[in-house]
Amino acid sequence: MHLLPAFLLALAASAASAPQNQKALSGRPNASYSEPGVPGVDAFFDYVVVGGGTAGITVAARLAEKDFSVALVEAGTYYKLRSLTAFIPGADSIKVGASPSVHPAIDWGFVARNVPGANYRDIHYARGKCLGGSSALNFMIYQRPTKESMQLWADLVDDQSYTFEKVLPFYKRTVQFAPPHDQHRPENATAEYALSAFSEDGQPLQVSYPNYAMSFSSWMRGGMQAIGINETQDFSSGSLFGAQYCPSTIEAHDQTRSTSQTAFLTADISHLRTLTVYKNTLAKKILFDSQKRAIGVRVQSGLLEYSLKATREVIVSAGAFQSPQLLMVSGIGPSHTLEKYGIEVLSNLPGVGQNMWDHPFFGPTYRVALVTFTKLAADFTFLIKQLLLFLLSHIGMLTNPVTDFLAFEKVPKSHRAAFSAHTEEALSQFPSDWPEVEYLSAAAYVGNFSRPFLQQPNDGSNYAGIIASLVSPTSRGNVTIISNDTTDLPVINPNWLATETDQQVAIAAYRRIRAAFHSKAMAPIVLGEEYHPGSQYETNAQILSVIRNTVMTIFHAACTCKMGVRNDSQAVVDSRARVFGVNALRVVDVSAFPILVPGHPQSSVYMLAEKIAEDIIATS
Numbered sequence: 001m002h003l004l005p006a007f008l009l010a011l012a013a014s015a016a017s018a019p020q021n022q023k024a025l026s027g028r029p030n031a032s033y034s035e036p037g038v039p040g041v042d043a044f045f046d047y048v049v050v051g052g053g054t055a056g057i058t059v060a061a062r063l064a065e066k067d068f069s070v071a072l073v074e075a076g077t078y079y080k081l082r083s084l085t086a087f088i089p090g091a092d093s094i095k096v097g098a099s100p101s102v103h104p105a106i107d108w109g110f111v112a113r114n115v116p117g118a119n120y121r122d123i124h125y126a127r128g129k130c131l132g133g134s135s136a137l138n139f140m141i142y143q144r145p146t147k148e149s150m151q152l153w154a155d156l157v158d159d160q161s162y163t164f165e166k167v168l169p170f171y172k173r174t175v176q177f178a179p180p181h182d183q184h185r186p187e188n189a190t191a192e193y194a195l196s197a198f199s200e201d202g203q204p205l206q207v208s209y210p211n212y213a214m215s216f217s218s219w220m221r222g223g224m225q226a227i228g229i230n231e232t233q234d235f236s237s238g239s240l241f242g243a244q245y246c247p248s249t250i251e252a253h254d255q256t257r258s259t260s261q262t263a264f265l266t267a268d269i270s271h272l273r274t275l276t277v278y279k280n281t282l283a284k285k286i287l288f289d290s291q292k293r294a295i296g297v298r299v300q301s302g303l304l305e306y307s308l309k310a311t312r313e314v315i316v317s318a319g320a321f322q323s324p325q326l327l328m329v330s331g332i333g334p335s336h337t338l339e340k341y342g343i344e345v346l347s348n349l350p351g352v353g354q355n356m357w358d359h360p361f362f363g364p365t366y367r368v369a370l371v372t373f374t375k376l377a378a379d380f381t382f383l384i385k386q387l388l389l390f391l392l393s394h395i396g397m398l399t400n401p402v403t404d405f406l407a408f409e410k411v412p413k414s415h416r417a418a419f420s421a422h423t424e425e426a427l428s429q430f431p432s433d434w435p436e437v438e439y440l441s442a443a444a445y446v447g448n449f450s451r452p453f454l455q456q457p458n459d460g461s462n463y464a465g466i467i468a469s470l471v472s473p474t475s476r477g478n479v480t481i482i483s484n485d486t487t488d489l490p491v492i493n494p495n496w497l498a499t500e501t502d503q504q505v506a507i508a509a510y511r512r513i514r515a516a517f518h519s520k521a522m523a524p525i526v527l528g529e530e531y532h533p534g535s536q537y538e539t540n541a542q543i544l545s546v547i548r549n550t551v552m553t554i555f556h557a558a559c560t561c562k563m564g565v566r567n568d569s570q571a572v573v574d575s576r577a578r579v580f581g582v583n584a585l586r587v588v589d590v591s592a593f594p595i596l597v598p599g600h601p602q603s604s605v606y607m608l609a610e611k612i613a614e615d616i617i618a619t620s
């Protein structure tokens with residue numbers, strides 16, 4: 001019964017997206033796409049960038065804009081050729097659920113196996129495999145970290161060019177902001193924003209708001225107020241406490257997803273004539289000369305193996321799991337791991353693949369007296385109507401990437417009674433403006449997020465939840481190789497909820513969500529008792545057990561090639577993203593973060609890419 005709507009959504013979207021693809025492909029390569037690389041033929045460039053994802057495309061495009069010749073190596077292809085729904089904001093969660101048996105065609109299909117903190121479940125961990133990378137798969141939330149968290153970043157890497165004020169221009173550089181279309185949003189769903197957080201010159205990533213505000217979010221706003229979290233103007237100017245309708249990486253004019261690929265590679269690319277894109281091409285190994293200078297990358301397109309030589313630098317932007325993998329198979333990483341797989345050690349860096357931060361989430365679901373995403377999955381006529389509204393008029397529920405309202409807080413005193421002295425001590429290490437919990441609207445049945453679309457109850461009711469994400473996590477995971485070949489996916493161990501601190505904050509956050517749902521402000525829409533897991537799960541031990549059985553990631557894996565100072569044994573790159581122990585090699589992506597700054601990381605991935613690109617250009 002559930003499969004039919006999903007199939008038709010894909011089918012109808014396919015029909016609608018076909019002209020778009022044709023348009024994008026017309027005149028190829030000169031009109032819309034940059035020059036494709038010739039598989040199997042060795043070639044020379046100034047720079048070789050590995051990974052055409054969020055950071056990689058940004059760096060490659062900025063370098064090409066300055067006329068450097070750049071090879072961009074991407075294992076996937078243009079995502080619109082492989083995904084029928086990726087451009088629809090409201091379809092963003094369809095296939096990224098926890099179930100290991102489902103993943104989109106533009107996803108690598110990582111599975112974290114036997115996760116102790118998740119009651120030893122196997123959990124799918126989505127990562128984009130396409131031009132655009134994870135920006136083509138993500139939930140599109142756009143906001144920035146806090147001032148003190150960026151000060152911590154600057155201090156940890158001993159480089160004051162990372163303070164919030166100093167990096168703000170790089171955040172602004174990528175983004176073209178468009179205010180919400182208020183005519184499409186109810187009066188009680190006005191999104192506030194600060195125009196000063198954006199620049200008129202920013203381009204080409206589109207940041208705006210959906211032409212449909214989820215009704216549930218206005219009630220969540222009331223619930224948040226009831227528990228002491230008031231609305232605030234803006235989450236992009238260095239402060240996160242409070243609640244608001246969040247901006248998303250959405251094209252304002254047609255309400256489609258904006259990604260690093262749609263932003264940089266399909267607009268007018270005449271200024272990128274020195275960029276050569278090697279799609280469907282896997283980077284196998286970084287090549288070095290006898291002085292440990294990176295001189296190129298060994299790649300594979302289909303059955304063809306060949307070398308792309310870099311006369312200036314190699315830049316690795318393969319993401320949180322595969323940047324450390326590529327370093328390791330190329331001889332950079334913990335020596336004992338490398339030796340195990342017969343890899344010659346060029347630079348013994350124990351931190352490669354370690355220090356993985358992430359933001360796990362969980363939360364209860366209620367039956368509500370509102371239309372939510374549940375109806376899309378359960379009511380075929382409604383689904384088709386919404387699809388037509390989206391495709392023909394760029395309005396309706398499918399313009400909304402499901403989560404459109406966020407709130408951040410440090411857990412208030414009233415809910416800290418069960419925190420141990422150790423937990424308080426661990427949390428005190430985070431700066432005073434760094435929230436401990438984020439609450440996100442989830443106007444659908446959440447459960448264990450195994451199959452977000454197909455798992456919606458089909459009983460004629462609508463469901464909604466508020467999910468909590470741990471934004472000051474103290475558990476750290478890791479990623480490691482299982483062979484000396486990048487064809488074999490590395491093994492990821494997210495290690496969520498490993499610490500007592502994370503467990504206690506998670507329980508407190510769960511209780512905060514319940515308090516919001518049980519507030520007078522939300523009473524008019526809450527139907528009956530808590531639907532999932534149910535109010536019988538009341539003690540801390542019971543709540544923790546529910547959390548373990550339902551915990552999922554919000555896909556923010558980071559810091560696996562962390563930035564730091566040379567005498568930090570876990571640091572992999574310096575503050576200019578240069579890999580320690582070798583020359584002419586940088587890592588520029590979410591793996592290079594020294595810390596996972598609070599909130600959602602894509603803005604900071606773009607920021608880092610812009611900052612390092614400017615550094616490369618300035619010093620070339």
Ligand SMILES: Cc1cc2nc3c(=O)[nH]c(=O)nc-3n(C[C@H](O)[C@H](O)[C@H](O)COP(=O)(O)OP(=O)(O)OC[C@H]3O[C@@H](n4cnc5c(N)ncnc54)[C@H](O)[C@@H]3O)c2cc1C
Pocket residue numbers: 050051052053054055056073074075076096126127128129130131132133134135137138139140141142143281282283284317318319320322323326486554555556557588589590591600601602603605
């Ligand atoms: C489902 C999901 C939801 C998310 N929601 C949000 C959100 O709402 N807001 C937010 O801010 N962040 C969100 N994130 C996180 C954010 O999207 C990522 O942190 C960010 O996009 C990572 O950028 P990156 O450049 O580090 O990696 P990616 O964008 O993943 O790019 C890595 C690229 O490298 C390629 N690659 C890997 N290995 C190789 C190889 N050996 N050879 C060639 N190519 C290779 C990959 O195919 C990929 O294209 C979400 C992520 C996911 C997956």
